[in-house]
Amino acid sequence: MPSIELQDIIDANDQPFVVIDSAYRIVAANRRYAETYGATPEAIVGEHCYAVSHHSPRPCHENGEQCPHRALFENGEAVEVVHTHFHANDQPERTRIRGHALRGPDGERYLGEQLYPLEADIGLDCDAMQMVGQSPAFLACVDNLARVAESEASILLYGESGVGKELAARFIHARSQRRGGAFIVINCAAVPETLFESELFGHERGAFSGSSGLKKGLFELADGGTLFLDEVAEIPLALQAKLLRVLETGEFRRVGGTHTLTADVRLVSATNRRLLDEVDEKRFRLDLYYRLAGIDVVLPPLRERRADLPALAAFLLKRLAGGRRACRLDASGLAALQAYDFPGNVRELRNLLQRAVLTCRDGVIGAADLNLPVAAVTPVQPATQGLADIERAHIRALLASRGGHRGRVAQALGVTERTLYRKLKRYGLS
Numbered sequence: 001m002p003s004i005e006l007q008d009i010i011d012a013n014d015q016p017f018v019v020i021d022s023a024y025r026i027v028a029a030n031r032r033y034a035e036t037y038g039a040t041p042e043a044i045v046g047e048h049c050y051a052v053s054h055h056s057p058r059p060c061h062e063n064g065e066q067c068p069h070r071a072l073f074e075n076g077e078a079v080e081v082v083h084t085h086f087h088a089n090d091q092p093e094r095t096r097i098r099g100h101a102l103r104g105p106d107g108e109r110y111l112g113e114q115l116y117p118l119e120a121d122i123g124l125d126c127d128a129m130q131m132v133g134q135s136p137a138f139l140a141c142v143d144n145l146a147r148v149a150e151s152e153a154s155i156l157l158y159g160e161s162g163v164g165k166e167l168a169a170r171f172i173h174a175r176s177q178r179r180g181g182a183f184i185v186i187n188c189a190a191v192p193e194t195l196f197e198s199e200l201f202g203h204e205r206g207a208f209s210g211s212s213g214l215k216k217g218l219f220e221l222a223d224g225g226t227l228f229l230d231e232v233a234e235i236p237l238a239l240q241a242k243l244l245r246v247l248e249t250g251e252f253r254r255v256g257g258t259h260t261l262t263a264d265v266r267l268v269s270a271t272n273r274r275l276l277d278e279v280d281e282k283r284f285r286l287d288l289y290y291r292l293a294g295i296d297v298v299l300p301p302l303r304e305r306r307a308d309l310p311a312l313a314a315f316l317l318k319r320l321a322g323g324r325r326a327c328r329l330d331a332s333g334l335a336a337l338q339a340y341d342f343p344g345n346v347r348e349l350r351n352l353l354q355r356a357v358l359t360c361r362d363g364v365i366g367a368a369d370l371n372l373p374v375a376a377v378t379p380v381q382p383a384t385q386g387l388a389d390i391e392r393a394h395i396r397a398l399l400a401s402r403g404g405h406r407g408r409v410a411q412a413l414g415v416t417e418r419t420l421y422r423k424l425k426r427y428g429l430s
């Protein structure tokens with residue numbers, strides 16, 4: 001085999017690329033890396049990757065992030081992750097990092113990292129959508145949403161109440177080929193059973209008592225666009241059969257109508273219930289579940305992305321101020337929020353802040369103004385123990401919601417089945 005200079009090979013790569021040894025030291029960086037991040041290879045070779053990329057004194061797994069270095073050197077896996085990466089001038093940027101296993105001349109192992117900056121697409125979209133967050137869990141989720149948006153598959157969003165499922169559905173629509181079409185929302189829990197069919201498929205003049213003129217249904221209105229079925233677990237069983245038929249044939253009729261209509265609709269659904277449990281309980285049809293959950297995406301609860309709290313709170317306070325001077329949190333207020341579990345997620349945060357704005361003095365919100373339910377405030381666990389507990393609970397929940405199907409759980413977590421298998425053993429879940 002010809003011996004070619006490492007620098008020449010990596011310089012031929014159009015993406016930023018760095019090579020890192022087992023001790024976290026950068027051993028080479030390509031020209032593209034230097035241009036993109038404003039650091040010369042000479043300045044970073046020999047430095048720790050976490051110091052250069054994350055401006056952090058410790059490896060990213062110790063900050064609760066998925067670490068491609070650890071994945072390779074401990075588990076022999078080349079993984080892809082999303083991180084916030086720093087330019088030499090301190091500017092943060094969302095970046096997808098793809099790890100590659102490399103071998104040196106004596107068989108020693110190296111990690112090759114190819115970097116794909118995401119700021120230009122996801123970052124701008126998030127800003128336009130007013131989706132706030134920089135935590136690894138949030139970034140990974142947004143990256144996932146951006147990827148699934150491009151397909152035409154039906155998407156099922158799973159997440160606790162108030163976590164941002166509707167916002168995520170709007171994000172998917174805005175990034176899809178259908179962005180020029182309508183985004184139509186139906187809250188399946190809010191529509192009375194008797195009106196459900198006419199809401200969804202419309203009705204002809206005088207179709208039933210009380211129906212006045214002809215009304216187009218939401219399915220028809222969403223033609224060429226996206227229909228968002230919120231609280232999808234609440235669709236009555238009889239209507240689930242009708243909806244399934246429409247999804248299978250692409251055809252429907254308005255209530256009281258004789259003409260067969262068609263509509264080209266992409267479905268995004270959301271639920272905070274474990275739909276497969278609903279299937280087990282015979283409250284939800286398995287065939288409809290498969291139609292709706294072409295791809296499922298889990299949205300992380302706020303307590304699993306506490307790093308986003310300061311920015312989210314500042315954003316919500318600004319929105320609440322509506323152009324006037326926004327209130328701000330003091331250190332005690334922020335600490336109280338950091339220790340709270342937020343069962344109602346971002347919506348609860350917004351409501352807490354809304355009340356605090358009215359009671360605080362001089363525009364400064366302290367812990368007392370937030371009036372958090374004392375019993376619900378849990379102390380923050382030491383980082384390592386807390387993260388392991390959270391991961392274990394999250395995997396258990398995923399296993400339950402996916403009927404114990406390991407492939408689907410691994411997909412939802414963004415890890416290989418092998419990695420999942422190890423985690424199951426580690427947490428005594430296998």
Ligand SMILES: Nc1ncnc2c1ncn2[C@@H]1O[C@H](COP(=O)(O)OP(=O)(O)OP(=O)(O)O)[C@@H](O)[C@H]1O
Nearest residue numbers: 130131132133160161162163164165166167346347
């Ligand atoms: N990442 C975020 N950045 C800024 N605001 C957010 C974010 N996520 C959610 N919100 C805000 O939180 C509120 C709740 O979000 P949304 O209605 O999308 O939640 P949901 O999961 O659909 O709730 P539900 O399950 O009750 O229907 C909205 O005001 C939304 O704008």
